[in-house]
Amino acid sequence: MKRKLTPKQRKFANEFIKTNNAYQSAIKAGYSKNYASVGTKKLLENVRIQNYIQQKTGNVEKRESDEADEVLKNIYRISAGKEIERHYVQIDNLAKEAAGDDDSLDARMGYMVDNTTLTPASTKEQVAAAELWFKLNGKLKNDSKEVEEQKIRKLEAEADVAEQKARDARSSGQDVGKQFDKMFERLKEDSDK
Structure with missing residues (x-):
């Protein structure tokens, strides 16, 4: 027992x-x-x-796992363009105006109707859900190779500008060349990463 x-x-x-x-x-x-x-x-x-x-x-x-699974199912359904349940309230503005300042529950029930539809999500929602789905599955990185290359080009350009400023400062006799050299080295290190 x-x-x-x-x-x-x-x-x-x-x-x-x-x-x-x-x-x-x-x-x-x-x-x-x-x-x-x-x-x-x-x-x-x-x-x-x-x-x-x-x-x-x-x-x-x-x-918690079941709730997470349900969220994932909804993300997948939205991204796949499948029908999802949508709830919204429809308001009859003429009936609302006729009710005047009466904001009681009975008055609101006279001009508000709860509706539910089954429709696919909008294209924008589908794209956002698909992007999230792919990120969660590791199939979508935040930056593409092209974006990474653009970032590197930008860092190199900034390093070139800093180097030119350092040359200009040295040639004008100012003692700020060492500061620019340090800044240039930091930018070069960042671009090499």
Whole structure:
């Protein structure tokens, strides 16, 4: 026969899940301070309590996973152009005007209608969902090779400008050449990365 947790043990386990403090959990569960100071190890080693805590945490993980799966399914459905359920409120402006300043629930029910349709998402939503789907699957990088090359060209151009400024400063007799050389070296290092 499988023994169940006592109400005190169940309360202890639930409090321990919330606080991760065995002593305080034992006191809140109704154990004496004496027992709480010496008996919490025994409570935490209790197989039934351990199983209860594992079951509770497992249920939460499963629910969270199920919710994440549902979100992923919706992203995929939108990106694939499949029909999705949309909820919206339709307002009859003439009836609303006739209701005047009456903003009661009954008045609103007279000029507002909840509607639900099944339609594909707009093209813009489909593209955004597809982009997100591919990013989540690692099939879409943030920058293409062309964008990376443009960034490198920009860094090189900035380095060339800094180098020219350093030459100009040296030729004019100013002692800022060393500063420009340092800036140039930093830009070169950045472009090599």
